[in-house]
Amino acid sequence: MADENSTSRLGLFQAILACTFWGVMPIYFKLLESVAPMEVVAHRILWSVPLLLILLYFRKNLKGLRDAWADPKTRSALFATSLLIAANWLVYVWAVQSNHILAASLGYFISPLLSVFLASVFLKEKLSRNQWIAVAIAALGVSILAIEAWQTLWISLALAGSWGFYGLVRKIAVVGPVVGLTLETSFLFVPFALFLAWVSFGTTAPTTTTHFGDNWSITLLLLGGAIVTATPLTLFAAAVKKMKLSTIGLFQYLAPTLQFLIGVFLYREPLSTSHIICFLLIWTSLALFSADAIFSNAVKKTRTT
Template sequence: MTSPSPATDRVSPSGLGFAVSAYVLWGAMPIVFFSLKESGAIEIVAWRIVLSLVFCAILLVFTRGYRRVLAIIRDRKTFWTLGLGGAFVVVNWLIYVYASLNGHIVEASLGYFTNPIVTVLLGVVILRERLRPLQWVALGISALAVLVLSIGYGSFPWIALGLAFSFGFYGLVKKNVGPKADAIGGLAVETAFLAPIAVVVLLVLSADGQLAAGTAGAGHLTLTLFLGAITAIPLILFAAAARRLPLTYMGLAQYLAPILQLIVAVFIFHEAMPPERWLGFAIVWLALAILTFDLFRHSSRTRLGSAAEAPGAP
């Protein structure tokens, strides 16, 4: 019988540091993308794909992680599943960069606040999971939040829900892959699927004289070239945190990114937050509080049950 992982028994200070660092970097992403606004969303995402692949390839060579990638390629199911994950990633990136460039960062933060609730919903619809009563309550409250926000925005919050659902589907893909692909190897394969299209997009933009990288100044070019590292480093930190922290703490840490996005939107980019938006966010936060309480309660019971049943485990 294998002994429990330390991550399930105690909170690692280094794990907390990795998690906080990852989500702080994700929360600051709108500032990076807005600094590259001359490029537009399509060029930024194209560079992000190509340079993420380059950065991952360099890391894999230096860490000899290419063996893991070769194992992924040989496993056809995992390989094509990651290709599907790449499709959800590019949709998520396009919506998020568009929101960052066009004054919709508040709505983007709402999308990532909503993501845990959407993940629960997808579990019911696609995986046929049975929900606990409090999870149903959280879903019902979230539906009310969408209604309030639709009225408050004057339109359906498609950016928020587009981000939540694209990331939710991506999470399902990654759950299906499981431990067969690590963070860097998985990102390398996902971006490898997207890279040919991204290269064609960059060549077309260059031929039309619309490529901003190289023509919008040295600072713009330097920041563009760092897009690969900016994309991969939070993933590395997240993977390191996930190995050291219980799932419940990772679940709480994920709220750091949308909180920071909301702060950036309101206090740096001065996006409007009328009362009806605050009301919509408050309803979402209530749903998340219920979901988080249920997660901690269920996790506590599961640990007790697991301890009792451990001797019979293989």
Template sequence: MTTAQAAAPAGPGRYRGFAFAFSAYLLWGFLPFYMKAVAHISPYEVVAHRVLWSVPITAAILLALGGFSGFLTVFRQPRTLAMGFLTASLISVNWAIYVWAIGSGRALESALGYFINPLVNVALGTIFLGERLTRAQVFAVALAVFGVGLMTVESGGLPWVSLALALSFGVYGYLKKTLPIGPTEGFLLEVVLISPLAMIYIGWLAFMGTGHFAGTGAVTTSSDTLLLAASGLVTAVPLILFVYGARLLRYSTIGLMQYMAPSMIFLTAVFVFHEPFSVGKLIAFMFIWAALIVYTATMFTGRKA
């Protein structure tokens, strides 16, 4: 989930970067509470509103930063548009799985997915970019694979939610690097490209009388309308905070902070949502955490993970 400069600015810039990134991860860590609040709504409807409401918020921020005119030139670049649609599709799949997982009592599996995401990034770099793994990184990946194997045995089936979240976000991040525009412009491009599909789906729900927004269905409530309208803020604000934080911090600092959100999700799942957490699952998570410790240590040895 991370891209950052190798060297971070000193002084106030670094502290601003930490504040931005910390705020982003804190908001992501509290995101399960929002997802629980909309658990009675179809994940597809929630994702459609996340897409639609993210457009004006991100556009307003980009306009305030003076980058909107440059963004418009993207629509004369067919290859960029095609890649943007692909990354938009991937992040939409990721969102839908996450919304469904939290609402279905699988927050623990969601946390596991985002814990193993950095190791998926390592694997993708090895497979598609020809990056060579250090021995420590190979050991970290092996520990993670063993931990996932234990979780499979303990759960009686492959933790597909965890793997789907990790793989979809990992491939999204990998492909996102090929977009020849900035992160904020890239996110706006993604939500703009799939917003017509979101509008069609929301319109269809309204026509069928099954929507949850602004009186478009028999089950609509004012709280549902407010929650869905807030989905843009919930989606766009932490992402944009993260983008600006990552630009002002070292790679290793962001690498450590990325475990903050899944840690909060894990604690929320166990102590707030009271999801079943057996000794077997604890052992599986311990292998994952050990893998992350080994992986994180490589950041301080001069080797970029």
């Protein structure tokens, strides 16, 4: 029992650390404001591939990578998710650099509810009455925001949609998180490497932004994008193995909450009345959704004992 408790505590620490990592990520990308978002994402992909391969080597899981590549169904699914994750990263970096952190955080608040809705539509997973109410409350919040802040609503919907569909396809393709991300970034490696070559050596390349190698701080930050990508993913994957899924599910709200606080208090992004109403409705929806999940798991546990 003591070993089980210590394992659970370690998992809790790993989950908090991973979600905190994701939550403070806007600060990291703000430091790269002088670099175009497309170039930031390109370097994130370029340096993630070797780092993830090294990680798989030391975890003795290169066979898992070969097996995933050898399966046509898995390979096709991960090609689709590679496009979704590239779009998600690009929109997110652009939003942070363009002072739309609140819109980005809203997208990740909506995402879990959208994922549940997509699962009900495509995977025929049944939703409880409370879950449908939670989805309806969230939809109401988004509708209210659309009236006053429709100019940035697309950011929230793009992030929620790309992440929601990413999770849906990854659920169909049964593959570990590190193996999956390695394949996804590998699919993107060549086109983004060619883009970086054009940026660095092309005669018509943009000259209004800072590039890799222009100064040591920017260069280190661009290289560090791989660590920023792999570290929280590895921590969270390890936490999932040590904790109950119902508990892990609650942590998915920590990252957007930190992003929201950073946007409001650190970068002083304007918080309109519609923003306040929308966030309150989204938080109410998430509270109802989480309470329903916890109650359902408690009932199932009671019935099995």
